Amino acid sequence: MANLRQTPLTCSGHTRPVVHLHFSDVTDSGYYLISACKDGKPMLRQGDTGDWIGTFEGHKGAVWGVALNREATKAATGAADFNAKVWDAIKGEEVHSFQHKHIVKSVDFSKDSVYLCTASNEKLVRIFDLNKPEAEPQVFTGHTNGIRHVTFFENDTLLATCADDKTLRVWERSSGQEIKKLEFPSVPCSMEVSKDGKVITTTHSNLVTFWDSKELSKLREFTVPTSVYSASLHPDNSIFVCGGEDLKVYKFDYTTGVEIESFKGHFGPVHCVRFSPDGELYASGSEDGTLRLWQTTVGKTYGLWRFIDQPAAQVAPVVPENAAIVNNKQEVTAN
Template sequence: MLRDWTGDWIGTFIGHKGAVWCARLCHDTSVAVTASADFSAKIWDTMNGTCMHTLQHQHIVRSVAISPDGSHVLTGGNERLLRLYDLEDIDNVHLLVDSEDGKNEAHSSTIKSILWQDAAHAISASEDGHIKWWDLSTKKSFTSFQLNEPLSYLEWSANHTLIVAIAGNTIFFFDAASPTNIVKQHTLPHKPSCASVHPLTRDRFVVGSADDTWVRIYDFESATEIDCFKGHHGSVHAVEYSPDGEYFASGSEDGTIRLWQNTPGRAYGLWRST
């Protein structure tokens, strides 16, 4: 489903027959790609909601990524394969192969997340705790990082300057411009499910939890809890700051997406000053 930032409904993509695990937009928002438990990924025209392509797989597709120009798509999931599709030649599929062992499988366990870094590089992460950086021209990995626990989350943050990874109770913040370089890591008292760093100040990060229904703000340097937001009635599995850092969104098992203002009382968008 597409909504604008006010929450108004724009349209719904109808076609999957199983849970949708991941959805991405290209930079100009004209093309969307989704990954589903129905063993498929689908490519959508966001202007009219039609399905342009269905990419059949042999198992659950957990993650997808789309190139900035919307011309190529990467898929991964329970098959442990990383497939690269050219949307102009959809039947010509390439497998990304680990340069160390030469096997067709990109990872030894389920691929949980894929990030498209730039025109020539991508990143994948798996339950095996491996994060791998890929050269899309050679279709091979060129470096990797092994986490000490199974990975549960990998996503861009701070306007693509950081990569956030979560394993167990620990959050890792990688420098997006320097593969495997950890800028900061914190082990939290509760189990985080997702996190996002303030895009401008980079002095705080917001965290959703798999253990409770609260959304917390932590200091980036010390991991001291700054604030706690209550309102959801289910675990929170997605959080993200707005590009200007004025508010953040949280998505929960309770079926709602909530928008939270960083400075309550300030006039911004639909919020009026108090």
């Protein structure tokens, strides 16, 4: 195989910046990817190919946060219209809408899909019981500025948040109390809990930092060549990817911090990157309104990548907006 180079799959359809991405776990029909965009129309795609499945329509403002439950049967969105919505991801129908008093920046499902947590510019975290949607949510207070990200972890017994008050906080779900806090010299742009739950990845300034999730002790910290907006750790904790202001997507060795490679495919800053659940690819979303899928190990036949003994320049698959639906997943078009 000669002259292999990284050729991403380019997924179009959004008309404004893509600001957040989330993968489901692997299901019987593969795995799925949902994207949040400032055009207010989150999109669901087949995760390994980028094939468009459907668009959830109903928000009246930019969508900042998205999540899929583990089985990809439910989707959640948080938006600038002060609402968090839960959707049936098979039928495309809105199931619940939870009114907030400010922009909802982040959403996440519990492992059993019974609870939804939200984070907003109200400086509050809420947990809603989806079996009792009319009930008052559990509320967590303590942040002094808008919250960017929230996620369940440690078998849903804890929550992690990061916010514009330059802190990352860990909360005990049962009591609603803050139990740990990290302070940063600048606003942490992103936060991710690793697949094994042991590592929290954050970005701020031009630094990617990895923290022990139990103690919040620093495991590693690496300087990257740009203001970095997002980073993601491979499921086997061997490498990480990141992206930011300079339009590039970088890949680094997690143990040494050595840069393995970098690619410039986007035409705007990279706002979000995430590894797929099987680690075979990673997705990036950009100011340019596209999301791109990159192969972790270039040269493997996987998804739409089909490699034979020829220069990679001859195979440059691009996913059109009206790509065919695969794996018999029902099309989603929410009204």
